[in-house]
Structure formats: structure tokens, C-alpha cells
Amino acid sequence: MIAFVKGVLYHLSEDLAVIDVNGLGYEINIHSRVVNRMPPCGQPVMLYTHLAVSENEWKLYGFLDQAELDLFRLLLSVSGIGAKAALSIIGHMEPGQFCQAIASQDEKALLRIPGVGKKSAQRLLFELKDKVSSDLALNTLPEKGLQAVEETIEALEALGYSRSEVFPELMELQKQGLLGQDATHNIKLVLKKKAQQLKK
Numbered sequence: 001m002i003a004f005v006k007g008v009l010y011h012l013s014e015d016l017a018v019i020d021v022n023g024l025g026y027e028i029n030i031h032s033r034v035v036n037r038m039p040p041c042g043q044p045v046m047l048y049t050h051l052a053v054s055e056n057e058w059k060l061y062g063f064l065d066q067a068e069l070d071l072f073r074l075l076l077s078v079s080g081i082g083a084k085a086a087l088s089i090i091g092h093m094e095p096g097q098f099c100q101a102i103a104s105q106d107e108k109a110l111l112r113i114p115g116v117g118k119k120s121a122q123r124l125l126f127e128l129k130d131k132v133s134s135d136l137a138l139n140t141l142p143e144k145g146l147q148a149v150e151e152t153i154e155a156l157e158a159l160g161y162s163r164s165e166v167f168p169e170l171m172e173l174q175k176q177g178l179l180g181q182d183a184t185h186n187i188k189l190v191l192k193k194k195a196q197q198l199k200k
Contacts, residue, residue, distance in 0.1 A: 002049050005021060005049055007022070007044070007046075009040070009044075012035065016030065028061065029060065030047070033090070052083050068090055074131060075089060075090075077127075077131070081123075088116075089113055093109075099132045152186040169189075169194070170190065172193075
């Protein structure tokens, strides 16, 4: 309904921004990372917004880029995750980092977010694993690493593995610093990991 609010920053606190749009002040809930990136009061600003409507109130939530807004809406689709929790998650993790955590099924990374307990982390991993595009997580990799991962995935798909089967292993290898620029090297590591999983 309200895609964005563009005007002059009138007031800023740790979780709230008021934007003056031609004499009308819009009160917008923001996350902690937005605060550090906002201009000084009196300067022009634009926030992408989501309007949450409940029985008792209407609330606007604001983000500096579309990716954060998209992630916020995705988080709201998870059962038990409300606007406050979604805002906290985005305040402690950039969209690319969050997508990478989901793609690699990294529960520990999610547990480091204040307010996210074990059950919430497991729910996020379970409900979003098929919704979070691996392409978003790949965007967090350096260009050379990205090419190596794509080549490795294509080769493993040719061997009969699905993208969703091998992607978590590749993200884990990247995190450990073991992912190389040679696809053959990476394939061996993934197959070794798969073989270890079968033995358990």
C-alpha cells in the first residue's frame, strides 16, 4: 500500500525514524543497522516500507534497500516470527549473510541473533530452505569463488545430485576456507562429505 516514504529526516532514535513529507510526519520503525546509515536530521532520505495492519494499530517498517524489505516479508511468512523478531534478525544480519546461513543450514549463525532460540532457528531453517534462493547466497561470494561454485554445482548435478543437496556443503566449505577455485578439487571435497554422512 505504501511502497516507500521519501522526504526529510525530522527525528531519529535507535528504533524509530520520523520523515517529514510535505508537512506530514511518517513514523517508521527501523532496525539498528539502518540508524548508522541514516543522514543527519534535516537531510533528504527515502525508506522502502512495509505497512503492518492489526486490529489496534497500523505500523510502518522501513528499510534502506529493497533486499532488506524482501527479506522482512519473507521472515513474516515463517510461523511464529512477527515483525519485531523479523526486524531484529535483519538488524543483526545483512540479507546476503542470512541467505547464506539458510542455504548452508547454519543453525549456530542464527542462534547468535538476540531473541532467536533453538526452536526459532530450526523453524527458520526448515521453512525457508526452499524459499531462499541459492542465487542470493551466491551473491555474497567473491567473483572467483562464485565461478568455482557454479562450475562445481553443474558438475555435481551431472552426477545426479540436486542443487539443494550439494549447496549446503559448498557453503560450509566456503565458510571453512576450504573451497578452492578448481571445480575438481571442490567436487572431491563434497563427495567426501557426502560419503561421511552416509557412514553416520
